[in-house]
Amino acid sequence: MAGREIAVFVNVFFMQFKFILDKRIVHVKSIRGLLSDNKSRGSLCGYLITNGLLEIYALIDDDLDEDEKIKTLIHELCHQIFPTAHHQYIYDLENILYKRFSNKQRRYLLGKIPRTSYYVRYVHIGKNSFMKFSHA
Numbered sequence: 497m498a499g500r501e502i503a504v505f506v507n508v509f510f511m512q513f514k515f516i517l518d519k520r521i522v523h524v525k526s527i528r529g530l531l532s533d534n535k536s537r538g539s540l541c542g543y544l545i546t547n548g549l550l551e552i553y554a555l556i557d558d559d560l561d562e563d564e565k566i567k568t569l570i571h572e573l574c575h576q577i578f579p580t581a582h583h584q585y586i587y588d589l590e591n592i593l594y595k596r597f598s599n600k601q602r603r604y605l606l607g608k609i610p611r612t613s614y615y616v617r618y619v620h621i622g623k624n625s626f627m628k629f630s631h632a
């Protein structure tokens with residue numbers, strides 16, 4: 497695909513992310529100590545709560561650096577757009593979009609992650625919620 501064609505797809509993704517965030521379809525929360533309730537799965541970078549709730553929450557680990565926070569938000573928003581996609585595709589999209597977004601687009605996404613964080617020890621892993629594992 498030519499660079500200009502790729503740019504069209506990347507910008508369409510950004511417009512959709514902006515719509516989801518500006519219309520508060522997904523609420524972003526900063527969380528400290530985000531851990532799975534399944535001990536073998538360990539700590540999480542992010543988590544999307546969608547199961548049966550009117551409000552959808554993207555939880556982002558507050559201990560991540562800025563680039564990892566942006567990547568994790570991209571990851572969780574991809575889950576929102578493609579709820580049945582295989583996880584490997586979500587990771588692939590996360591990496592492609594992070595690489596292709598402009599600095600201005602990345603700063604916008606970072607600005608949507610609150611500076612005030614909450615402490616949550618465990619999150620329930622329901623059938624329609626998604627999680628991203630820590631690389632640590």
Ligand SMILES: [Zn+2]
Binds near residue numbers: 571583626
């Ligand atoms: Zn995920």
